[in-house]
Amino acid sequence: MVGGGADAFIGGVHRIASRIDGHYDLVAGALSSTPEKARESAAALGLDPERSYDSFDAMAEAEAARPDGIEAVSIVTPNHVHYRAAQAFLSRGIHVICDKPLTATFDDAEAMERAVRDSDALFVLTHNYTGYPMVRQARAMVEDGQIGTIRVVQVEYPQDWMTSSVENEGVKQAEWRTDPERAGAGGAIGDIGTHAYNLAGFVTGLTGAELAADLSSFGAGRKLDDNAHILLRYEGGARGMLWCSQVAPGCENGLRLRVYGDRGGLEWAQEDPNYLWFTPHGEPTRRITRNGAGATDPSTSVSRIPPGHPEGYLEGFANIYTEAAAAIRAVQDGQSREAAMGKLPGIAAGMEGMAFIRACVTSARDNAAWVAI
Amino acid sequence: MVGGGADAFIGGVHRIASRIDGHYDLVAGALSSTPEKARESAAALGLDPERSYDSFDAMAEAEAARPDGIEAVSIVTPNHVHYRAAQAFLSRGIHVICDKPLTATFDDAEAMERAVRDSDALFVLTHNYTGYPMVRQARAMVEDGQIGTIRVVQVEYPQDWMTSSVENEGVKQAEWRTDPERAGAGGAIGDIGTHAYNLAGFVTGLTGAELAADLSSFGAGRKLDDNAHILLRYEGGARGMLWCSQVAPGCENGLRLRVYGDRGGLEWAQEDPNYLWFTPHGEPTRRITRNGAGATDPSTSVSRIPPGHPEGYLEGFANIYTEAAAAIRAVQDGQSREAAMGKLPGIAAGMEGMAFIRACVTSARDNAAWVAI
Amino acid sequence: MVGGGADAFIGGVHRIASRIDGHYDLVAGALSSTPEKARESAAALGLDPERSYDSFDAMAEAEAARPDGIEAVSIVTPNHVHYRAAQAFLSRGIHVICDKPLTATFDDAEAMERAVRDSDALFVLTHNYTGYPMVRQARAMVEDGQIGTIRVVQVEYPQDWMTSSVENEGVKQAEWRTDPERAGAGGAIGDIGTHAYNLAGFVTGLTGAELAADLSSFGAGRKLDDNAHILLRYEGGARGMLWCSQVAPGCENGLRLRVYGDRGGLEWAQEDPNYLWFTPHGEPTRRITRNGAGATDPSTSVSRIPPGHPEGYLEGFANIYTEAAAAIRAVQDGQSREAAMGKLPGIAAGMEGMAFIRACVTSARDNAAWVAI
């Protein structure tokens, strides 16, 4: 693991997610850019001190050289480190599981794309919300034509934790996310908007054609957007709206997707993830439950426990890790990278997210004009 | 009553709403533009046949001449009749309660504005959703500063009843609403978008500055919009989104408003209207119930029954009628029209709605460019 | 109207309910047992002072003698007055619409039964919750066999307004309800338990065989029960539970019914009355909406407005009044009382409620032993 020392919320999430199905052991890390903190964090996690490194470069070099070196690395640093860290491992044939968004800058993203292309290793981007069983169910129902031709896509992702300027009050999570140097050109759009955009595309199978984005920075002195209102036009004629916000009091992690076609509608909310609401047009709305009545293979195969026993965020995240493990095994067994990846989010999803951020920023600078994605 | 014959949903609603608090008797009508249907509808409602008229002109003339003539008239026709009907009564000093949107065309709207100005009678526009107690509660809490400076306004109004092209299948409600001659330039934006825009303004007290509207007509052969995605900018810097749709399967009458300020957030949904969800930033979300704990005067005074005994759409609508009755009495007692109207929606709200429709259409024709409202 | 003067919540409810569909005019009343208050209340309601009476006896006598005398009377007094008031009108052939429970004592109930038998007039008991459209829908679905043989019935009716001893703090509604002289032997079981028991029977069509009741009086100094836990056994083998409470903080008017059979389950909650949740065993739960997809005749015929436009408590109550008006017309047109009443709750439902109260009290005195109902 690179990054994810004490205090870093997402590092802990990756560690639990990797453990849930028992496919990973954490054996090495460069857990912080501050050597002392890296060491302490490693000790707290019970890592062999020899395999706690001061930098990802040192780690990549040493692990690649060990006969028992790591097979895969998780990169959970702030965005601006993603490319350099990933490159260090990819170039040595070590598989990379990387947090999103892909990178802080589009230049880095293109470099990342090349690094992935030039490596034999896998690159998995943790668009974890696509790991929820009922998101898989929704996607399958769309593919199956159950909602018909899609007309309207409503996706939103409101949060409230940055309502006040917590970046000035010692909240580390907020500090780097509001700093263009570390986060990149996108604030809310990069941190959560990319998740929303990815989720909508994953479920609908639609490709974004153009967007118009009205970005706001409501927090005093905030340089990056903390609220984004975005109009979407998809190839084929569907229209959409994306709202993401970090300043909406009462909203904790309100990712929610609604899709409407000429035959039916679907609704899913991340905070109540075990249910998918499906309305065949003209019929009563149905509540499809994870692993329960109405659920079919693409969701049941990534469920662990019976309906009514809620699975949550960590299990959805674990599905990405478990599928990555299967993909790694498949590649080791000689399968092609493309086949092994299946529907796992990878470099392409990462580039789409970067294109989304770029289009938003470009549009916003031109008073929310339409910009091709 | 003008309009509201058999088959006309909204006529029945107005009749019940006017009866609930006992302030009105229905004694005369021009209930249909088809004389025979007008007569039959009048008979079905028990009107004196003498006071069932073939046209609103005949009705206005005859009722104005009777010593026991009507004090007020409800106009519930398709939009293109609103102005001519209202003018006939206003010019004779008869108070008018008129359905929204104000008119089918902006020219008619301006004529209506003059007719109201030139009359001594009251003009009330039934933006009925502002009659819900918890909408009044929300407005009062905003005025009271409980959510602080408003930053973000999310309002939506999805329906699904026009998902297929029901206007070609004999559904009268859909026929005139999809006909530019009778409905005007706006489809969904006129029929339901004006309600959503009005509600957001009523609760927040904000004035719309400009908007960018992406209008779609998904129904085959449909001339007017049946889905609208609209970005909003309010004076003072708040940003918003408005979505209205008639093609969203699973959505019945999904008017919903969310308002976020720097001190808190509010959420209200028309389909669950007895509850207002309030989050003071950093504290647990509270459920304020109509006439229950946390509800204060502006909502309790328009509630009839205890909390837990749901009031609904008809009671909210009745509040407009009851307040109109009080305003009529006040004017008859010598109060000024302005004072008597109080916060009742009238010609100004009607003009704002027309400006909203015009701005949407103008923006949409220019590829969703920003247009002043 | 007898009773229902100023302060009396339920009087206002009856008046609105009777007006909603326009079948009643309020023309006479004995609105309070205090003559002055009766007169003031009558004046406030705009009654002809001549037809405001000091007592129900005077009213019954005078109205029966007038050529334009009342056709029907609503009795909305405390329970202990029901019988004598009803008898005064029934004996003169005036139809009676009476609040529940039937009477304060079982002796009065039996006298009421005789009075109804001996009269030609109709007697309607306002078990208003049976007027909700989705309650009708549920009943029809049970009759249609959609949930199969019923096994389990869960019904509950919690409130919180008597959590503290408000009867000692000037709350009139609480004063008479906690006074055995005026309320009868049942506190919560009479006031709300009878509604719950009636609702369960109405929907399931089952007849209660025996019950075991554990009654509590938690309010300091309270003589009647304010919380009841009741086991139910129905004829045919179904088992049930009934909980009613006036001391459950957070519960406003939480009447809720769940019914489970060998083919499916149904769930309905009075506080969210426009929806019925139906699960065919092994399939996804469906949300059936009033007047919407999945709703059929027995509910649509008592609905006024489209789905998504919520109807509430007053409309459900109005359905009882409107059906009573139709029954009165039918009897006037020569139909038998039995045929005219149809499924309207009448004296039989009243006697069942009294038997329920009696069985609860008997059981509770014997340490919650089983008692035949």
Added chain:
Amino acid sequence: MVGGGADAFIGGVHRIASRIDGHYDLVAGALSSTPEKARESAAALGLDPERSYDSFDAMAEAEAARPDGIEAVSIVTPNHVHYRAAQAFLSRGIHVICDKPLTATFDDAEAMERAVRDSDALFVLTHNYTGYPMVRQARAMVEDGQIGTIRVVQVEYPQDWMTSSVENEGVKQAEWRTDPERAGAGGAIGDIGTHAYNLAGFVTGLTGAELAADLSSFGAGRKLDDNAHILLRYEGGARGMLWCSQVAPGCENGLRLRVYGDRGGLEWAQEDPNYLWFTPHGEPTRRITRNGAGATDPSTSVSRIPPGHPEGYLEGFANIYTEAAAAIRAVQDGQSREAAMGKLPGIAAGMEGMAFIRACVTSARDNAAWVAI
């Protein structure tokens, strides 16, 4: 691990729960009473074949003899095996984590009590629902007096998976649960009723005094109860109701607790576990969210991720495992068993559950008479 071979749902749950926080490694097992199945299951889980045993006796003996033998064992067999398996390990000083209910018979339970008393090892019973953060929050709020003196406890646990007689259709989970030899005297009351009873006691701190139980077996030919309606009386005067059912279509795993005191009310539902609804009497209901606003230490300390990122069943279960690991370390460090266990459910909770089952069966045989628990 003893039990938990292929097909056994709960074995997988225990394995994941033990992995989530990284405190356990699965190194040995007697995974099935069928040796071949035990071996195959062990292979599938990657166990060293040497440490896959044919019986728990063999396992206990061998592991106790190994220098690297297991420190703790999970027992996840059908109920009738619990005691003998636990005894084998406890007598050798190996800590036991055992599924509930404690045993199939009361004799076994008393033997288990002795075995625990005579051992130095810890005995943890996986009443996993007490591991949910918001259950901890509820308990702390009760202890803190926020709901005042408790008056009413409503707890229910409906499921629907045994609506039809699936035990005759090859569903193994149903087979042993409906077999008195393997399940014991309780069907639904043992399998889920004990969870409900335990949860109510855990949150309220109340001790059950007596109960009256009406047990039903609706499934054709079913020997054990599949539905139970139970009246509860707690020491100190609180009254309660417990409903558990395996034949309620539409209910998946509907464990739900409501507690009402003279100062407030609490509501929690296992299927929506991240929220606790709290009503201080006379104030609006508040939604307290896991790790969010209003949540305090007893819940935040067992939460892993921020509010809005749902944790679920497996995380709640993992909290029991993680606290058991801490308790084992504490005992190894010399702490007393009592102090180390803290509020972890152990033998006492197990005996309470057995007493609950026995009282239910005794009461039911005597026509639901009151029985001391």
